[in-house]
Amino acid sequence: MKRIILVLFVGFLLIETFAQSTQKPPLHGKHWMAITGKPLGATAGAMIFAQGGNAVDASCAMLAAVCTMWDVLSWGGETQALIYNPNTKQVIAINAMGIAPTGATVEFFKERNLQYPPEFGPLAATTPGTPGGLMTMLAEYGTMSLEQVLTPAMEMAKGYPIEAQTANMIESRKDLIKEWPYSKKVFLPHLGQEREAPHAGEIFVQEDLYQTLKKLVEIEREALAQGKSRKEAIYAAYDRFYKGDIAEEIVRGTREQGGLFTMDDLAKWKVKIEEPLSTNYKGIEVYKLQEWTQGPVLLQALNILENFDLKSMGYNSANYINTVYQAMNLAFADRDFYYGDPDFSPKSPMKGLLSKAYAKERAKLIGDKNDPEIGPGDPYPFQNGKNPFLHLLEKRKNALSYYQPELPIQGPEDPFLKQFQSGTTSIQAADKEGWVVSITPSGGWIPAAIAGNTGIGLSQRMQSFVLDENLNPFNVLEPGKRPRVTLTPSMALKDGKPFLSFAVQGGDTQDQDLLQLFLNIVEFEMTVQEATEAANIHNYQMQSSFGAHESKPGSITLNTAVPSWVRKDLERRGYKINYLDRTSGPLNAIWFDWKHNSFWGGSSNHGEDYGIGW
Known part of the structure; x- marks a missing residue:
């Protein structure tokens, strides 16, 4: 009897070992799949799918959420995507990479005895690309409003429990963060204490970012009330970000801290399909x-x-x-x-x-x-x-x-x-209708210089240029x-x-x-x-x-x-x-x-x- 029990135990052990050959279980889905860098980000995608959105809608919600969580990027960074369109059977490329601003020349940086543009700060920043990338993908290939896909991120901006990885990164880079006044205001709620960054699990509030996202939603609502189409209303929000009062504050706040952006840089920049x-x-x-x-x-x-x-x-x-x-x-x-x-x-x-x-x-x-x-x-x-x-x-x-x-x-x-x-x-997403989305967004990681009172952390991608042909x-x-x-x-x-x-x-x-x-x-x-x-x-x-x-x-x-x-x-x-x-x-x-x-x-x-x- 003991031998039978032992054999059965070993058998179950072998079955369990075979069944769980990986540390994490594989994911299975029939209707949709949402994957990204943090659990809260994936949850944002799941919320949109549950409301009837497609894979593009869910991807945009996940993108907004991870930007708000600084995982490991911000709203002022850049977004790159591939989208499979089941209607045309084609793969589409989204180029939402920002550009070097006016005045960013080889001579400018060499005069400062730099072999490359700097790693951090306003002079490391290309123009923001992620907001335009998100709105373009949503307008062209999504089904929902901007307000719907931004709702999870806006709720998070009002306050979410920050995870240890981000909180500890803020604490480890606080000396650099203190060089930029708007970053210090957002990232260091316990200024003057031994730990100046948020604690893991603390409710992390980004009121300036919330107000910026709210402005995008408000202009979309106004456009819809005027009889504009879903796509037109989203592009109205796009214009407010790159040509309106949001752009003005991004430019003002960036230049105040030594950056080079101009209104013309933001207005002329376009997402490329x-x-x-x-x-x-x-x-x-x-x-x-x-x-x-x-x-x-x-x-x-x-x-x-x-x-x-x-x-x-x-x-x-x-x-x-x-x-x-x-x-x-x-x-x-x-x-x-x-x-x-x-x-x-x-x-x-x-x-x-x-x-x-x-x-x-x-x-x-x-x-x-x-x-x-x-x-x-x-x-x-x-x-x-x-x-x-x-x-x-x-x-x-x-x-x-x-x-x-x-x-x-x-x-x-x-x-x-x-x-x-x-x-x-x-970010990865797919749905039963055949839409598939693959995104690798980035830029504006901690320690990021925040552009004025927008809550928008600036990209650091200029450092990838060379100054020597x-x-x-x-x-x-x-x-x-x-x-x-x-x-x-x-x-x-x-x-x-x-x-x-x-x-x-x-x-x-x-x-x-x-x-x-x-x-x-x-x-x-x-x-x-x-x-x-x-x-x-x-x-x-x-x-x-x-x-x-x-x-x-x-x-x-x-x-x-x-x-x-x-x-x-x-x-x-x-x-x-x-x-x-x-x-x-x-x-x-x-x-x-x-x-x-x-x-x-x-x-x-x-x-x-x-x-x-x-």
Whole structure:
């Protein structure tokens, strides 16, 4: 009898272990799915779905909520999105990246002895993009009013229980926050006490932000009362933000603190609805934003890796890690030299960079050992052109030598590592009607300079420009130009239908994590939740997009679970290894189960990301 009981117990244990192969359970839904960086943010999306909104409506509500929560962004930041429209069967790209303001020139910053625009403060700010991005997505593809989707965020602005992560970040950066009077007023309610930031769980009130959002709702109501359509009323709110009294206060408050915005900068800025870039990997169409983001890196890496039998190498074997790492090196080296705002001259050679023939040539450079000196290739012959910047490649190599310290990464608290992986949030939504949304918003993270009495935290994205054409002639700072950003939502279609929608926070590690998530599912048949928790590697050979733009050639982060024989093999190949317990990155994704007409949601165990499905 005891033996039977023991066998039954072991059997139940095995079943339980098999059933729960991930730390977080997969999400399942038949009607809708809402995933983002915080539980309260996901709840805002669920509230909108419960009221009958579509995936675009829910995404806008989640975006508004996470901006209000400073997770890890604000309303003055930038928004990038991919939207699948089931009516047209097309993927749409939303470019709501702000621009460099009037007066933001190379000479302006060099006169201040800066090698890059600053990391923080009003001089780091591009014009606000997120409000315009939210209102454009809602007006063009949503079904609800602006008031409906802003209601959860407005309630939060009146006061919500702040979580420990944000509260402690405020406390840790309070010395910098005190430099900006409007930030000090919002972030430090206990000024003069030992702890000046809010406590975890304290009701955090943002009255100025509430009043700003209220103004948007009021002008929408007035427009509707005058007989305007839903879309026209939303764009009336858009105009109030960028041309009316809200814009006036943003400009006044920013310039008071040393910033450069003008009313003309805000009035002339427009959200762009664009064609995404794409590539085909083994019958799957993968979509990314254009080269003003780092998104095409994923497409280039997939094109390179298509030349290898990854599955036969085995998941996270030394050969697999070495191959993926070097494919990243090749793609990111091209990013660092060729990517920039396509609205400005010179225009990036994207046709050549994304050609399969170019990828095949680049793949030949992958060897048994890592090459710490690998540089950009020459894609111009693959689009029947001649490279006008070959003379800069050697100069670039010399210019970069200053930014390549040999000191390896010193554990999880290494300042370089924390900056390189600095995060924002991501948003994923889908509904039974077929709408799918993938967003990676950012900018205005703590410590943010708040623009006057608006409650709007300003972006810090100017730091992603370069001031030296030897580093990247396509991303040199100019007024009106968008910087080349790390933000990079992703979407994939198979057989003409949504296959995977995925995004992640994490600076320059974003397309590294997204690449591995995609391969985990496609090559190694992981479920979407397994793929979000998997033991990714991180590469630091590319040039950081932040701060001093450092790189650490050959440095690699491995998961502590990687076995000793793989570690030794990689050391033999020239890698400088550091280890972390969790290396997946805060990935969020939706996989589409067309066999059963349902959604599978994945939300990484890396951070506080959270999803709800129904």
